[in-house]
Amino acid sequence: MAAGSGSSVGFVGAGRMAAAIAQGLLLAGKVEAGNVLASAPSDRNLCHFRRWGCRTTHSNAEVLTSCSVIFFATKPHILPSVLAEVSSVVTEEHILVSLAAGVSLQTLEELLPPNSRVLRIMPNLPCVVQEGAVVIARGSRVKNEEAELVQKLLSACGLCEEVPESYINIHTGLSGSGVAYVCMFSEALAEGAIKMGMPSALAHRIAAQTLMGAGKLLLESGKHPAQLRTDVCTPGGTTIYGLHALERGGLRAATMSAVEAATSRAQELGKR
Incomplete structure (x- = not known):
């Protein structure tokens, strides 16, 4: 899948950082509002997405069946149960991106079906104004073209660098x-x-x-x-x-x- 206005991007979790990333993608023209789908348990966090013309749902599984690039923006302690919930609809075509602090790539790969393509990212608050600093670490099954796609998408939020996973905690302390x-x-x-x-x-x-x-x-x-x-x-x-x-x-x-x-x-x- 090439990065561009035809990309389908999903957000499981619609809090402040998910909204910041979505806004960056929309403002930069990386994706069209109609190709963004966000899920959350209640309507409270979905109002931003609706205001921008994005689609919303209360079903996490619907995000997976509708989109090819998925950002998991839930709280870290909730993520394992969310992954268990959607695991049956995860395919090898999905690119799965976790924002959860402290949940390693190894853990993510163990919680998901075999051959799942998983990345971790760590953004910071200035992504809200498209001047953030984001680092990306790729899982064992992610190819160069898939990592480059995610990096191109996230460049809409500011500086975006691919790093070894061991740098993510340092990025947290630094940025x-x-x-x-x-x-x-x-x-x-x-x-x-x-x-x-x-x-x-x-x-x-x-x-x-x-x-x-x-x-x-x-x-x-x-x-x-x-x-x-x-x-x-x-x-x-x-x-x-x-x-x-x-x-x-x-x-x-x-x-x-x-x-x-x-x-x-x-x-x-x-x-x-």
């Missing part, structure tokens, strides 16, 4: 949790400006724009962060004084420790 770290830093930047006399709303807008602009500059320039940091500094200027204050406060070590702590926690949760 999934990292959104919260960046929000905290943005808040602190703005509060520094507020302390110096800038109005709150203006300070928060400028701080957010500064972070977005710096991120885009990093991606598009291809330069190492240290090089761009050096480009901003001038001898005896304002930036080097500010950087010195950040180093005194332990920003670098604290950030590295945050990624390590969140990654370790993701690994612990995956063993339960």
Whole structure:
């Protein structure tokens, strides 16, 4: 199946991340609304899909019989029962994509019929605005063309990279949790400006724009962060004084420790 407007995409589970991925696919023209089918036990999470013109159902099995690429966006502890429910309608033609944190590819393949084609993905919240970071890990029966199809679809949500499964927990600590770290830093930047006399709303807008602009500059320039940091500094200027204050406060070590702590926690949760 080629990626494009004729692709049939299903969502088992219709929560915030499923909606974010669906919205990205629709806005980028990767799939037409009529070719998207989402299921959920109640109508509460289906309202977004209906508003976009997508089809909805309360039957998980109907999603499998109607679509070829399926995103399983249920909570991790629910996923095994959902897979048991739909297992009888899974075929070798399906491409099955799990968003469930901590559920390994090996476990997914054991829960599904033989020869099922399974991938794991880990998105982050900025997928809601099509500026997310998503990683993909493929199961043992997934071919290059199938992994490339999923990667092309998910590129509508932002940066999308295929990685070994062992990187998924690291991605969680870096990018999934990292959104919260960046929000905290943005808040602190703005509060520094507020302390110096800038109005709150203006300070928060400028701080957010500064972070977005710096991120885009990093991606598009291809330069190492240290090089761009050096480009901003001038001898005896304002930036080097500010950087010195950040180093005194332990920003670098604290950030590295945050990624390590969140990654370790993701690994612990995956063993339960």
